[in-house]
Amino acid sequence: MNTNKQFVQIKKQINKLGMVTDSSHNYRTSLLSLLREAVPFDAACCTHVDPQTLLSTGAVTEDNVERIHPYLFQIEYGEDDVNSYEQMVHNKRLVATIYEATVQQPEQSARYRKVLTPAGFGDELRAVLILGEICWGYLTLYRNADQSEFLQEECDWITSLVPLIAARMRAFSLELPEREETWDDDLYGSGIAVLSDHLALLSSNPAADRWLDKLRSLEMIDAHVLPRPIRAVSTQAFNSPSESSGIAKVCIRMYEGPYLVVRASRLRSSDSQIQVAISFEPARPSDMLPIIAEAYGLTEREQQLLHGVIRGLSTKELASSLHISAYTVQDHLKSIFSKSGVSSRRELIWYLHSRYNIIEI
Structure with a gap:
């Protein structure tokens, strides 16, 4: 067990790590190495998520977790179980373990019985990476069945991180x-x-094949591995209640070019077989507005104004649609200009187009 001094030293290294790594993948890989020095574990996964849908946009997953990843997704979206990521985000419970959640009776967890135990794992520690009110990722650590459960001191230290x-x-x-x-x-x-x-x-067009290659490159995975965002939206679409539309979506920050939106829609073939259609396309304004709002700290009213600006509405039309005065519209626009570093509506449109690939609609 590490001492408090060792915890402090490793935390300093993790803090420094955020300033020297040049990519999300490298950051998460290095992060897991440092975490292992303080809180020993036998397997791990660190996942980026779309803060709007809480679905994976890519993961760094060690080999012994990759083998069980599809089954973990199935439990996550297809069955009720302890410590689901969505449940933890909703309850703002930052860190939880299976042993703690089941009061030392882990066999009560479907994930433990059906996936972890057959794979030789014992306890599982999950952390939802929340900043303010928004979740940006998940961290999951596993210990083999012959190892001790995660201790409260270790959970508290992960919580502090x-x-x-x-x-x-x-x-x-x-x-x-x-x-x-x-x-x-x-x-x-x-x-x-x-x-x-x-x-x-089963089938794909050439553009889909290229997008799949891009996503595999983003996660640094082999050609035979299904990218985690595809696995996430597909599994959620398959497990949506029958009365719903069976559609799932994720918006992904790529290394270059615009953001990518991946949608999954559940299908039923003529012979009653269930399939899923995956669509890939650059993000639309409605997909991008939550991201822009978070990036620049826009208020809800400013987001509404920005959407109108993107649509090409005049000041008078903006005032009418939002039931506010033209003077109030101008005040909100000045705030948007200040936060985004521009000085005019024309410059704002150009900025949104050039940096986010958003055009007037």
């Missing part, structure tokens, strides 16, 4: 390319793929 890690995850999620870039529409237009109920690729 959550704001630090979440802040860095947020920064990577909102980071803009160093230069203005857009996708080549001839290469990266709308992509369509169809998966079986076992998430096997």
Whole structure:
């Protein structure tokens, strides 16, 4: 067990790590190495999520977790179980373990019985990486069955790290390319793929194949591995209640070009087989507004004004649609200009187009 002095030293290293790593993948890989020095574990996964849907936008997963990843997704979205990520985010419970949640009776957990035990794992520690009110990722640590459970002191130390890690995850999620870039529409237009109920690729167009390659490159995974965002939206779509639309969505910050939106829609074939259609497309204004709002700290009213500006509404039209005066519209616009570093509506539109690939609609 580490001493308090060792915990402090490793925390300092983690704090410094956020300032020297150049990519989200490298940051999370190095983070897991440092965490292992303070809180020993046998396997781990660190996942970026879309803060709007809480679905994975990419994960750093060690090999012994990769083997059980599909089954973990199935439990997460298909069954009720202790310490679900969404439940933890909703309850603002930053760190939890299976042994603690089941009062030392882990067999009460479906995930423990069906996935962890067959894989040789014992206790599992989950952390939801929340900054303020928004979740940017998940951290999951596992110990083998022959190891001790996670101690309260270890959980408390991980809890103290959550704001630090979440802040860095947020920064990577909102980071803009160093230069203005857009996708080549001839290469990266709308992509369509169809998966079986076992998430096997049944068909795809060339654009979808290129998007899949991009996502694999982002996660640094092999060509035979299904990218985690695809696995997440597909599994959620498959497990949506029958009366719902069976649609799931995730918005992904790519290393270059605009943000990518991936949608999954549940299908039923003529022979009653369930499949899922995956669509790939650059993010639309409605997808981007929550990201822009978070990046620049826009209020709810400012977001409404910004959406109207993107639509090309005049000051008079903005005032009428929001039931406020033209003077109030101007005050809100000045605040938006100040927060985004521009000085006029024209400059704002140009900025949104060049940096986020948003155009007037």
